[in-house]
Amino acid sequence: MADxxxxxxxxxxxxxxxxxxxxxFLVQMARLLPSIPPEQLRxxxxxxVTCGVGLVWLVRG
Numbered sequence: 001m002a003d004x005x006x007x008x009x010x011x012x013x014x015x016x017x018x019x020x021x022x023x024x025f026l027v028q029m030a031r032l033l034p035s036i037p038p039e040q041l042r043x044x045x046x047x048x049v050t051c052g053v054g055l056v057w058l059v060r061g
Contacts, residue, residue: 003060 018026
């Protein structure tokens with residue numbers, strides 16, 4: 001449970017940094033998202049999940 005909470009805390013830190021350091025970039029990306037096909041967004045999400053699981057597996061092994 002502690003690892004889950006630590007992971008969630010890191011997620012909040014990274015999200016907060018994006019909003020704090022690059023708000024204009026975030027707004028531009030939000031405007032761009034509707035023009036990206038759902039299949040491409042889905043593929044990007046699956047690749048991100050796969051990389052994240054692989055990284056956790058390497059670190060926590």
